[in-house]
Amino acid sequence: MEYDVVIVGGGPGGLATAIRLKQLAGERNAEISVCVLEKGAELGAHILSGAVMDPGALTELLPDWKETGAPLDTPVTEDRFLFLSQTGARSTPNWMLPACFHNQGNYIVRLGDVVRWLGEQAEALGVDIFPGFAACEVLYTDDGKVRGVATGDVGVARDGSHTPGYQPGMELLARYTIFAEGARGQLGRQLIERYGLDKDADPQSYGIGIKELWEIDPARSQPGLVVHTAGWPLDTDTYGGSFLYHLKDNLVAVGLVVGLDYANPWLSPFEEFQRYKTHPAIRSFFEGGRRIAYGARALTAGGLLSLPKLVFPGGALVGCEAGFMNVSRIKGSHAAIKSGMMAAEAAFDALTADRSHDDLAAYPAAFQQSWLHSELHKARNFKQWFKKGRTIATLMTGVEQLLLRGNVPWTLHRTKPDHACLRPAAECTPIDYPKPDGVLTFDRLSSVFLSNTNHEENQPIHLTLKNPAVPVDVNLARYAGPEARYCPAGVYEFVAGEDGAERLQINAQNCVHCKTCDIKDPTQNIVWVAPQGGEGPVYSGM
Template identity: 75%
Template sequence: MSERESMDYDVVVVGAGPAGLATAIRIKQLAQENQQDISVCVLEKGSEVGAHILSGAVMDPRALTELIPDWKEKGAPLHTSVTEDTFLFLTENKAYKTPHSLLPDCFKNEGNYVVRLGHVVRWLGEQAEHLGVEIFPGFAATEIIYDENGAVKGIATGDMGVNRDGSYSAHYQQGMELHAKYTIFAEGSRGQLGRELIEKYHLDEGKDLQSYGIGIKEMWEIDPAQSKPGLVIHSAGWPLKSDTYGGAFLYHLEGNLVVVGMIVGLDYANPWLSPFEEFQRYKTHPSIKPYFEGGKRIAYGARAITAGGLLSLPKTVFPGGILVGCDAGFLNASRIKGSHAAIKSGQLAAEAIVEALKQNRSRDELLSFVETFQSSWLYEELNKARNFKQWFKKGLVVGTVMTGIEQKVFKGKMPWTIHRQKPDYACLQPAAQMPKIDYPKPDGVLTFDRLSSVFLSNTNHEENQPVHLTLKDPMIPVKVNLAVYAGPEQRYCPAGVYEFIKDEHGEDKLQINAQNCVHCKTCDIKDPSQNIIWIAPQGGEGPVYNGM
């Protein structure tokens, strides 16, 4: 094979989400102020900027205002300010509204906006390009390049046009190397390269184990009579059991649009549980169902979120680069928000990089990023919320009471810290020891199956390419996962990628329908044997979310 072509930049950013684009924008802003010439490129595995972005989302504009103070004048798509906050505790047939005066500040949304984050990210991409950032959508960064000293030298994009048997098709195109003085990793939750960096440089040493959730979301066009732009509803309780971390949301946008979703912590114990089916059941609650009557579902998606918070945040710097956004885990689970934290982490990364380049440094550890983060409002915010996930792991009642005490009484400055020492996948219990859950069949009107849902995500993968969902040991799915855990991958995957079928000899085997994959990474996180490894497919493939 011929040597790959390479290009040199001052800074390479992997991922055109809020964190990656904020990094690029702030670098260019500072370069202009300092009259520096800094070359920046951003790689995005999606077919276009925003194609793979999925979030709730209620957005705190604080970090955006710091980054682009005149965002309103520049037409940022933050159109729907929050007008009403509702927090419900659900039983199967009833809803109990929490008085606003009793809500902790983390659940209040005055001054925030209900947004379609994909549209916000697309707008951020336009701002970055106006500043001279080069953005390359449709190119997946699949390999880290290290220099002779063990520092990150840059990345390589994946080859395209490779057939499943390893041969090259007529459309074969070799990947390229992008070299940089500093490389920023902003891949989102459970990033393929971020995972490698954490392992190589032991960035999680001395930290709590990371914790994740899966977020599943739909967008509906509803009856105008039911539309209440700016209404934000969060709920806890039914349909999830009290020992299962999670909750649901329903946000009203402009244009008679509603987004509805559920987050389920991936530390759940019962292998019979299906986050997808739990979400479908949520919509049937008497307090939720009326919003959808006469409406039409128009979009669907799913994504893992990094929810461990400050205690699980790895060391974010290493020779030659920084982890930002959800690739590191800056999300504030207590506020159900991450985009403001992602943008802020990108800004801080940019400031550390520009200062280093001013001093003619390259590929060292940008320790100033750690220092400025620890003195920032973002650190203070995450520190206040450091026990949130741990309390709710003790059950809904304990979590609710203790979060209220911490946030209302102690204002987040509590004298205790609760640590987490068990990974999500190890929480799963053998199927024989857990109650089986029988879910109702979808009605095709309010509740749906996986395949019709994936269709709405506009997901596409070239069928003849190598499967991007890889198994360390192909025997484990049947011998362990099916035998012990009743094949949980059939249920935790929100896209119907995994199914157990009988082969020609009547033996069980796992079939991987990789074409359905929406890149949520849940399998990589929750597989009880840690046998499934998600790697990026050819650039440009996967879902194409329209402003999710």
């Protein structure tokens, strides 16, 4: 199949790219064919975010979004920021909060619902959207330019044979291919390496966000309330914090973000999140409520300093594929939409000039002049300060963002990727996590059940090992098997083999596609690849 533009990924960035291309075609009476490939079973199935959304970029893209029914219907009414100790909570007065923590004019959303709505707008403009098709391979011209992608085969058995339901993948060719797979995208990672797009950038930094959706007692519901915390349960040297957002219909989204540059291999982000909910200042929100959904997703946290080169011959990176998230604001959707719009405008101009398969240089040039660049530039040091400890990070964030409003003459760089930050287990203190009570705190398997995750068991495992001996010989021996703790879905466990020796068992059917293993594995031995299209979690408005 041939298109003018193929977009890989049906999230905010990919759909904004598609919508803007079709808008420009309509305004200038041009014919441009556009398709979006989405690996989830439906648009929004793999989307997970907090989320408080800044509507600025959406207003630029679709000025009439309110009139056309966009699901942004819970405006923020109150911000609270708490510093937690194990038993206490200290509230920060609003006048002391930097602008990045103020959410007036923003909306609490279920991002999966927003994405589905964006998909409807795209289809109405004539965009072809193919959910359930995972792009698994980048296609190149003979001289090394991107010419499209290929989707994966389906109906392949674990032994490599073809089942009765076998269908070969498709090649989708394009004059330009835009990659919007989200954080740590499978194909984006390959492109960054192939073209050396990150050679002038700091190593990308990531966090894992673990989230639950609760239906709470109506008497405790406060639609529009935004609560963020720092401190307990994380130690002072570990980056992270929590969010608790009150939506309409007695729903609360609650989650914890843990920086994947943490050092202690005994740390479990999943268990840290569970015990966070037991804090006296937090647990009261959930009394009399019930958990109705669960999920997890990696997020980019390196900001402006970790952005790779955005373009290469034949394509571009947009959204969290590149790392546009503003971690100081805990927001990425507005950045994804804006980056997609700028990429679309550059691609449209190239197409109307009868160009193809070259660098869309106008896209990074437009970004340099945009409000998005200014916003990210002001926040460029936010994550880096946390490597000096929470106290210094809190102080310097106040100095940079509150006193100097982001206009600082200094820039902090980082040189170490997240996986290299893990220390040997013998040098660290084990963490004793309490057992789940099944009411407020839960185990991994009951959580994965709520994510509606499904994978066909008789297929090649999509969590691949470069060297099968490394998990036991290195990770278990040196780091006490961190795979079993950093995975929020119980995919990895060390079990005794027939000879009594331990081996790594991979329960790939549990995978929620968070990509944490691909990022945090200390030996970089695990490589996440897409399973058959349509498989994985099926989130409902997460």
